[in-house]
Amino acid sequence: MVPRFLRPVTHLAPHWVRRAALGALEDIKSLPARAMDAERRAEPWSVLHHVGHGGYLATGRYLAGLLETYAGFDGTQNVLDIGCGTGRAAAGLDARLAAGGGHYLGFDVSASAIGYCRRRFAGEPHLSFAHLDIRHEDYNPRGSQEELQAVFPCADEDFDIALAASVFTHLTMPAVRRYLAETAMALVPGGRFVFTAFALEPGRDSSPKFPFQPFDETSMTVDPQAPLGAIGHRRAGLEAAIREAGFASFAFHRGAWAPGADYAGGQDLYVAVRA
């Protein structure tokens, strides 16, 4: 997210330039840690593809932990990573999948992120990556397909677990509905979908760090001039969409982006179980 004081300047640039500039800023901030710590030196540069704050491997371990805690991941399951970015979750899941015999597929709209994943995880047959050329104003502005027509690059009922970490925070509500339906199709019956979102509720629809403003009747954004930089959706609408997509039940956990957190993550967390 662009700091408020920089927005008058950054709004002159196309969205993807703004995102790359934010990535470059992250890279500069990471230099002291990279100098001291070999683990941090092994991280991709954020200017290539900016997926947010947090160390690459540390976030990977955190995401793997989420799947262990909320989806029973033990290395034997097949895992679909929607909007995998530069493969932080793949890095966290890698060793357990190699030992357990499970398979992982990550896909993303960013060709450079998928190129990076393929290079980083070359020689790991249990990890595969696919590029989906869907248009996104920040991440893939020249994409050839619309998100509302997105078809996931996998067969039906191929996966036990799906993950979308910090992806629905960059999609409009109609796109979220499409992605929920595609995810339900990709999961086996009883499969679990772990995803994060900003689930806006009366009295919890803004915070000092995420000062959401009206966007449309279903959603709010931090920055109306770059609405997909950080977008939240009304909790009631999200939960109706989860049920309509074919999930039988779900659990909800509030993240620390606003007061009232009841788990360790920043964004709100859903764990939906495919009917």
Ligand SMILES: C[S@@+](CC[C@H](N)C(=O)[O-])C[C@H]1O[C@@H](n2cnc3c(N)ncnc32)[C@H](O)[C@@H]1O
């Ligand atoms: C904040 S990053 C999170 C990346 C990754 N999940 C992680 O936690 O490291 C959001 C990711 O969603 C991807 N993305 C955006 N729109 C998408 C879409 N319609 N389909 C798939 N991925 C998308 C972006 O390219 C980006 O990699």
